[in-house]
Amino acid sequence: MGSVSGTCAIVGVGTSRFGKLQGVSAMGFTIEASKRAIEDAGIERDALDGVLVMMPAVMGEQHGWAARVAAYLGIEPTFSATMDMGGATACGSVQTAVAAIEAGYCNAVLCCFATQNWPQGVAMQLFGSEFQVPYGDVGAITLMGHIKRRQQHEYGVRDEHYGRIAVTWREHAQRNPDAQMRKAMTLDDYFRSRWVAEPLRLFDCCPNTDGGGACIVTSLERSRDLAKRPARILGAGQSHSSEMIHPTGRDAPAIGGRVAADKAFGGAGVRPGDIDVAQFYDAFTPRVIHDLIAYGFCAPADVGDFIAAGNLDFGGALPSNTAGGLISEGHLSGFGHIREAVRQLRGEAAERQIPKAELCLVTGYGGAPHEAPPTVSYSALILAR
Amino acid sequence: MFGVEKPLPRPSEDSAPFWENALRGELRMQRCSDCGHVRFPPALLCARCLSERSEWVRLSGRGMVYSWIVVHQSQHPAFNADVPYNVAIVELEEGPRLHTNIVGCTNDQIHIGMPVEVVFEKVNDDTALVKFRPRRA
Numbered sequence: 001m002g003s004v005s006g007t008c009a010i011v012g013v014g015t016s017r018f019g020k021l022q023g024v025s026a027m028g029f030t031i032e033a034s035k036r037a038i039e040d041a042g043i044e045r046d047a048l049d050g051v052l053v054m055m056p057a058v059m060g061e062q063h064g065w066a067a068r069v070a071a072y073l074g075i076e077p078t079f080s081a082t083m084d085m086g087g088a089t090a091c092g093s094v095q096t097a098v099a100a101i102e103a104g105y106c107n108a109v110l111c112c113f114a115t116q117n118w119p120q121g122v123a124m125q126l127f128g129s130e131f132q133v134p135y136g137d138v139g140a141i142t143l144m145g146h147i148k149r150r151q152q153h154e155y156g157v158r159d160e161h162y163g164r165i166a167v168t169w170r171e172h173a174q175r176n177p178d179a180q181m182r183k184a185m186t187l188d189d190y191f192r193s194r195w196v197a198e199p200l201r202l203f204d205c206c207p208n209t210d211g212g213g214a215c216i217v218t219s220l221e222r223s224r225d226l227a228k229r230p231a232r233i234l235g236a237g238q239s240h241s242s243e244m245i246h247p248t249g250r251d252a253p254a255i256g257g258r259v260a261a262d263k264a265f266g267g268a269g270v271r272p273g274d275i276d277v278a279q280f281y282d283a284f285t286p287r288v289i290h291d292l293i294a295y296g297f298c299a300p301a302d303v304g305d306f307i308a309a310g311n312l313d314f315g316g317a318l319p320s321n322t323a324g325g326l327i328s329e330g331h332l333s334g335f336g337h338i339r340e341a342v343r344q345l346r347g348e349a350a351e352r353q354i355p356k357a358e359l360c361l362v363t364g365y366g367g368a369p370h371e372a373p374p375t376v377s378y379s380a381l382i383l384a385r
Numbered sequence: 386m387f388g389v390e391k392p393l394p395r396p397s398e399d400s401a402p403f404w405e406n407a408l409r410g411e412l413r414m415q416r417c418s419d420c421g422h423v424r425f426p427p428a429l430l431c432a433r434c435l436s437e438r439s440e441w442v443r444l445s446g447r448g449m450v451y452s453w454i455v456v457h458q459s460q461h462p463a464f465n466a467d468v469p470y471n472v473a474i475v476e477l478e479e480g481p482r483l484h485t486n487i488v489g490c491t492n493d494q495i496h497i498g499m500p501v502e503v504v505f506e507k508v509n510d511d512t513a514l515v516k517f518r519p520r521r522a
Contacts, residue, residue: 080483114439128392130394130395130396130400131394131400131426131428131483131484132484133392133461134391134392134393134394134462134508134514135472135484135485135486135514135516136456136459136461136467136470136472136486137472137484138461138464139460139461140454142454142460142472143461145454145472146452146453146454146474149452149454149497150451150452153452153497193467194457194458195455195457195458196458197454197455197456197457197458197472198454198455198456198457198469199454200454215431244451244452244474244482245425245426245474245482245483245484246482247424247425247426247428247432248422248433249422249424249433249480249481352432366398372426372484373426
C-alpha cells in the first residue's frame with residue numbers, strides 16, 4: 001500500500017545563503033530560504049495555507065517554531081507543525097504535506113528549516129543519555145563510527161570505498177557554485193585526513209553548515225498554474241527504529257530503512273533499477289553504504305565493488321548526490337537534496353545535469369543517535385518529472 | 386577548557402537501580418517476569434510484551450565487543466584530555482548491548498568479538514561507571 005497517490009508535486013525550492021555564517025539567526029535563514037522557494041514556485045504568498053518546519057537543532061526546545069516562521073512570512077496557516085525527525089524531516093515533511101493536502105486540510109504547504117550552529121543568546125545544550133555521555137560517547141558522530149566499523153566487519157567494505165564516495169561528491173560539488181566545500185580532493189587526501197572517531201575520518205564527515213532550505217508542495221492540479229515544471233511526488237515512505245541497541249533484543253532487523261524503501265518504491269510502482277539519479281542522506285559516508293543496501297541497489301557483499309566501479313559518478317548507472325551531498329555541498333538537513341532533485345528533474349542543473357533525469361530518489365535519516373536507545377528515522381521520496 | 390567536570394548519570398526512577406547496583410559492584414538489569422526478556426536501557430515496561438512486571442536480576446558480567454571506536458576529536462570539553470580514548474558497544478551473554486569503555490588493554494588490542502568482563506569504576510561516593518576488560522574466552 002503506497003503512502004501517497006501521485007496527486008501532489010513539489011513546485012518550488014530554495015535555500016538561503018549557507019556556509020560558515022555566524023551572526024545570522026536560524027529564523028533569518030528560514031525566512032530567506034522560504035522567500036526564495038516562494039519566488040521559485042511563482043506562487044502567491046497568500047495561497048500558502050500550510051507550514052511545516054523542522055525543529056532547529058542546537059537551540060534546544062523551541063515552542064511554536066512553525067507558527068513563528070509563518071508569522072514572519074505573513075502567513076496564517078490552517079495546518080502547521082514543527083516536526084522532529086532530524087535529518088529525516090525534509091522528506092518526512094513533504095510526505096506530511098501530501099497527506100494534509102489529500103485530506104483537505106490545506107492546499108499549498110511550505111516545508112522549511114534552518115540551523116545556526118552558534119546561536120546567540122542561547123545556552124548550548126549537551127545532548128545524550130546517562131548511558132552514553134559518562135563514557136565520553138557524545139554526539140551523533142560516535143554512532144556513525146560504530147556503523148562504519150560494523151559495515152567493514154559485516155560487508156567487507158574498505159576505506160577506499162568510503163574515500164571514493166567522498167572524492168566523487170567533491171567532484172560533483174566543483175560543478176555547484178553554491179557548494180561549501182569545492183577544493184579539489186584526491187583519495188590520498190582522504191587517507192591523509194585525520195581520525196575523528198576512528199574508523200571515521202574527517203573526510204567521512206560533512207561540515208557544520210549555517211543556513212536553511214525550503215520547498216513548496218501543492219496539488220498537481222494547482223501546480224499547472226505555476227512558474228515551473230512540477231516535480232511529481234510518486235512515492236514516499238518512512239520508518240523509525242533503534243540502531244545498535246535494541247530494547248527488544250538482538251533479533252531486531254539487521255538493517256534499518258528497508259520498510260521506508262518498500263513503502264516509497266511500492267507506492268510509486270517503480271524499482272531501484274528505474275531510478276535515474278539519487279540523493280542519499282550523507283551526513284557521513286557510511287550512510288551512503290547503508291542506503292545503497294537498504295534501498296535495494298546492492299547486495300551487502302557487492303556494495304564496495306558497486307562504488308569502486310564508478311556507479312555513483314556522473315557517468316555511472318546511479319549518479320548520486322549530484323550537487324555534492326551534505327559532505328561537500330553542505331549540511332542543509334536534506335533540503336539541499338530536495339532542491340537538487342527538483343532541479344535535475346526540471347533540467348535546471350546546468351553543468352551537473354544528468355541527461356535523462358526522469359525519476360529521482362531522495363533519502364533522509366535522522367533522529368536521536370545520541371540517546372538511549374539510539375533511535376533513527378528513515379524517510380524517502382520518489383520524485384518524477 | 387579547564388575545570389569542566391565530566392557529566393555523570395543523573396538517575397531517574399527507571400534507571401536508579403542500575404546505578405545503585407553498579408555502585409555495589411553488581412551488574413543487574415530488568416528481566417521481564419512474564420516473557421523472560423532481559424532489557425536495556427531500563428524502562429517501565431518490556432518492549433517485547435509490554436508487561437510492567439520485572440525483577441532486577443544479576444547478570445554474568447560476561448560479553449563480547451560488538452563494536453568499538455576511538456575518539457580522537459573530543460565532542461565535549463570534559464573529555465579533551467582523554468583523547469584518544471575508546472568507546473565500545475558490548476553485547477552481554479544475556480543479550481542486551483550497552484555503550485561502555487574497554488579498560489585494561491590498549492586501543493589497538495580491541496577487536497570485534499573480543500571476550501570481555503565487567504568492572505566497576507568508582508567515580509565518587511555516589512557513582513560507579515560500568516566498564517569492561519579483556520577476559521580469557
